[in-house]
Amino acid sequence: MRQRSISAVGVVLVGVVPALFGGPVWTGLLVAVGLISLRELHVLSRALDRRPLRSGYVVLPTIVVGAALRPGAEVLLGLLSMIVLLSFTEVLTRGNAAGSALDWATDCAFGAYLAVPLASAATLRGIDGDIEAGWLSRLAQDLSFGWAAAPRGLAWLLFVVVVVWLSDTGAYLVGRRFGRRPLATAISPKKTVEGLLGGYLFAGVAAVAADDAVGLDMPWWALVVGAIVIATVGVIGDLSESLLKRQAGVKDSGRLIPGHGGILDRIDALLFAWSAGLLFAVAVDRAISS
Numbered sequence: 001m002r003q004r005s006i007s008a009v010g011v012v013l014v015g016v017v018p019a020l021f022g023g024p025v026w027t028g029l030l031v032a033v034g035l036i037s038l039r040e041l042h043v044l045s046r047a048l049d050r051r052p053l054r055s056g057y058v059v060l061p062t063i064v065v066g067a068a069l070r071p072g073a074e075v076l077l078g079l080l081s082m083i084v085l086l087s088f089t090e091v092l093t094r095g096n097a098a099g100s101a102l103d104w105a106t107d108c109a110f111g112a113y114l115a116v117p118l119a120s121a122a123t124l125r126g127i128d129g130d131i132e133a134g135w136l137s138r139l140a141q142d143l144s145f146g147w148a149a150a151p152r153g154l155a156w157l158l159f160v161v162v163v164v165w166l167s168d169t170g171a172y173l174v175g176r177r178f179g180r181r182p183l184a185t186a187i188s189p190k191k192t193v194e195g196l197l198g199g200y201l202f203a204g205v206a207a208v209a210a211d212d213a214v215g216l217d218m219p220w221w222a223l224v225v226g227a228i229v230i231a232t233v234g235v236i237g238d239l240s241e242s243l244l245k246r247q248a249g250v251k252d253s254g255r256l257i258p259g260h261g262g263i264l265d266r267i268d269a270l271l272f273a274w275s276a277g278l279l280f281a282v283a284v285d286r287a288i289s290s
Helices: 002-021 023-047 056-069 073-092 100-125 134-142 151-178 193-214 220-248 263-289
Strands: 182-184 188-192
Touching: 002 023, 002 151, 023 056, 023 100, 023 220, 023 263, 056 073, 056 100, 073 100, 100 151, 100 263, 134 151, 151 188, 151 193, 151 220, 151 263, 182 193, 188 193, 188 220, 193 220, 220 263
Parallel strands: none
Antiparallel strands: 182 188
8 A cells, every 4th residue: 555655646746747847848748658558558459469550659759749739730630640541551561461450440549549638638738828826827937948838728737637536536435435336347346336426526626626726717617517527538538448458358557657557557537538628628718718
């Protein structure tokens, strides 16, 4: 338990501190997380009798960096298409080897599974705009070294992360104490309906507290919607990674983090939440400004 607690603190620091700096520091972390996660997916892929492709190690960083540079939707869509193009190009070098089509399909799916959320996280941190929390604005300005401080992007990123982490914590605590009805027995036996409801409750409290702390100044309806949506996609992300591991017959995605497993085991809920959070942030900011 002590090792697990120390690892948890380390994970938080490694994840949050680069987000405070933003710019190339945050982008660099996302690229590193993406490459390590891709390697873990390749291990799962081999356990599923697939032969992973190497093109993802080029495509993934390109997409994340491209999203951070905010080149526009057209360029970003072009970069995302590289998942299909380069992976198919690599498969063609194998000739008509058995299973190549399934290798390609698996690689495309795993590539999108990582690239889209990580690109969303890069875009989310770069959202322009001001916030009411002066302390966070000053911090973002002080920690930006020649790049856009984007305090509103930082506020949105912290909002999503806090809601995901606290909803997950609430689901664990409530489920452990009151859990009776299984939520998804075949995929994650320990998850319960009571835990899910507890997660929603914690998510609501987290959304109100986070909004007050980071100064997004969201209306009440946005806080309710945000808490429910982010908590829900977080659970789906958690269950999705659990399904991949069960299909591959492994307990953890890796051994990088003592007491926690691999990188994917730590960011499974955040992956989907980053994408949903970006859409939610854009929708709310447009509603507020209109």
